[in-house]
Amino acid sequence: VQKRLGLKELESKIVTAEEAAALISNGDVVGMSGFTRAGDAKVVPMALVERAKNEEFKIDVYTGASLGPEVDKYLAEAGAIRKRGPFQGDAGIRNLINSGDILYVDAHLSHNAELVRQGIIGPIKYLILEAVAITEDGLIIPTNSVGNSPIFAEYAENIIIELNISHPEALIGIHDIYVPGEQGKREAIPMTDAMQRLGDIGIKVDPAKIKAIVISEEPDAPSLIVPPDEETQTMANILLDFFRDEIKAGRLTKQLMPLQSGVGSVANAVLDGFADSEFEDLIVASEVLQDAVFNLIDAGKVKFAAATSITLTEELQQKVYGNLEKYADKICLRPQEISNHPELIRRLGLISINTALELDIYGNVNSTHVSGTRMMNGIGGSGDFARNARLGIFVTKSYAKGGAISSIVPMVSHVDHTEHDVDVIVTEQGIADLRGLAPKERVPLIIENCAHPDYKEQLWDYYNRAVEATGNHQTPHLLEEALSWHVNLAKNKTMKKEVAKA
Numbered sequence: 001v002q003k004r005l006g007l008k009e010l011e012s013k014i015v016t017a018e019e020a021a022a023l024i025s026n027g028d029v030v031g032m033s034g035f036t037r038a039g040d041a042k043v044v045p046m047a048l049v050e051r052a053k054n055e056e057f058k059i060d061v062y063t064g065a066s067l068g069p070e071v072d073k074y075l076a077e078a079g080a081i082r083k084r085g086p087f088q089g090d091a092g093i094r095n096l097i098n099s100g101d102i103l104y105v106d107a108h109l110s111h112n113a114e115l116v117r118q119g120i121i122g123p124i125k126y127l128i129l130e131a132v133a134i135t136e137d138g139l140i141i142p143t144n145s146v147g148n149s150p151i152f153a154e155y156a157e158n159i160i161i162e163l164n165i166s167h168p169e170a171l172i173g174i175h176d177i178y179v180p181g182e183q184g185k186r187e188a189i190p191m192t193d194a195m196q197r198l199g200d201i202g203i204k205v206d207p208a209k210i211k212a213i214v215i216s217e218e219p220d221a222p223s224l225i226v227p228p229d230e231e232t233q234t235m236a237n238i239l240l241d242f243f244r245d246e247i248k249a250g251r252l253t254k255q256l257m258p259l260q261s262g263v264g265s266v267a268n269a270v271l272d273g274f275a276d277s278e279f280e281d282l283i284v285a286s287e288v289l290q291d292a293v294f295n296l297i298d299a300g301k302v303k304f305a306a307a308t309s310i311t312l313t314e315e316l317q318q319k320v321y322g323n324l325e326k327y328a329d330k331i332c333l334r335p336q337e338i339s340n341h342p343e344l345i346r347r348l349g350l351i352s353i354n355t356a357l358e359l360d361i362y363g364n365v366n367s368t369h370v371s372g373t374r375m376m377n378g379i380g381g382s383g384d385f386a387r388n389a390r391l392g393i394f395v396t397k398s399y400a401k402g403g404a405i406s407s408i409v410p411m412v413s414h415v416d417h418t419e420h421d422v423d424v425i426v427t428e429q430g431i432a433d434l435r436g437l438a439p440k441e442r443v444p445l446i447i448e449n450c451a452h453p454d455y456k457e458q459l460w461d462y463y464n465r466a467v468e469a470t471g472n473h474q475t476p477h478l479l480e481e482a483l484s485w486h487v488n489l490a491k492n493k494t495m496k497k498e499v500a501k502a
């Protein structure tokens with residue numbers, strides 16, 4: 001502890017988790033560190049769970065992104081969360097959001113910091129921030145995520161530090177904390193290369209704001225991705241072939257452009273596909289570094305990887321955190337405002353790969369709402385990247401729930417990424433390159449290349465009748481039927497219907 005707490009005047013602030021939790025009041029807006037189950041505040045939230053069992057206690061919780069079970073399961077299920085933002089990914093809190101017990105603000109992850117600056121999120125009474133160390137000059141060194149912690153730390157009235165001594169000291173030096181100033185007075189973000197460092201190794205805070213320090217040894221909950229299967233492998237191969245064609249066309253080189261890949265099993269599998277490829281000197285400029293990125297560093301394919309969090313399975317946690325020195329000069333963790341900044345995504349020319357739940361015959365994508373109403377996880381950073389990337393790619397299997405659901409529908413039941421933000425779609429069936437195409441040019445590519453064979457005829461039937469009924473409008477739809485596939489699913493547990501043969 002002595003070694004990790006450089007600023008000696010703070011030693012008197014060391015308290016138990018219960019004492020720290022007692023500082024927070026019913027009704028407070030609380031910021032917490034953590035991004036995709038990495039770098040979460042853990043022990044103080046668990047002490048809040050105990051409080052909520054014995055007294056009326058509800059707070060608003062804002063984080064970087066999804067947290068592990070301490071907050072997004074136990075604190076939620078204790079009834080202690082009134083409002084949650086900007087992202088979650090746990091069945092516990094998801095169920096409470098969808099039963100109306102918790103309000104959920106699902107937002108672009110790069111937008112949060114601006115909302116804090118404007119006071120829309122706030123006033124933040126407390127920030128609970130997991131740190132690996134506090135330096136002599138008072139810099140707070142976050143653990144394996146940065147997320148929104150720098151902006152929360154700037155605006156929070158009070159800060160509680162969870163000094164987690166189980167995280168390796170080798171984390172010190174991998175963060176790059178740069179916080180843009182007020183809009184209107186702000187300089188251009190001085191990054192022209194994804195490997196550049198811009199800021200400090202830690203978060204500068206006024207030590208007077210630090211009201212408590214709790215020593216913790218709680219590990220992060222491991223990530224839950226499942227390994228690649230035959231279909232995700234096929235999707236990876238399709239995507240690699242697409243990149244090869246782009247190289248032939250002179251639009252990309254073997255180094256590609258900086259890669260962003262979303263969370264989840266499919267996105268991880270697609271990245272894994274690079275391991276046996278000819279691509280090299282790849283740079284990852286993403287928001288989450290999952291297992292695949294470290295495997296690609298080991299395979300000599302990735303030369304640098306920047307993000308705002310490192311989220312690993314148990315197996316990879318041991319391998320990476322046990323040998324962090326080996327990766328230290330190849331990785332960098334930034335605030336999510338920077339990793340997801342539209343200015344940088346556009347300037348650096350990112351290739352972004354994110355996952356859809358469903359998409360429609362014109363290329364609109366739903367990544368968040370099952371059948372239009374039930375929240376899955378949230379938009380996360382997928383919108384930050386898709387809209388601003390050089391190449392916005394969406395991947396999904398062509399079907400879900402054993403084939404009862406077609407991931408390609410006449411009209412998406414909720415729109416996260418509009419047709420204007422979607423360049424390329426990949427399913428295990430094939431690829432649709434939509435760039436430069438008008439809506440009616442996209443339809444045959446999406447249906448023929450991407451839809452599951454069981455649903456192709458049904459999609460054509462819808463489209464052909466829509467063209468006829470509208471007199472060939474720009475974007476033909478049968479409004480009374482556009483969502484009928486979802487209605488059929490709700491009633492009959494399948495999207496399949498008998499199609500009258502033309």
Ligand code: 0RQ
Pocket residue numbers: 036065066087109261262263264265266267287288354355356357358367368370371376377378379380381382397399400401405406407
């Ligand atoms: O449910 O496990 O109960 O069967 O959705 O689907 O195919 O396992 O895919 O794990 O990659 O998650 C979009 C949710 C995909 C995720 C989403 C069901 C399916 C399964 C999961 P079961 P898969 P993944 C960076 C970027 C938005 C945020 C984002 C996500 C479950 O990738 O949240 O991209 N993305 N952030 O059966 C009903 C459909 C369905 C369906 C799949 N059409 N209808 N259920 N499922 N398609 C990270 C951050 O921003 C932090």
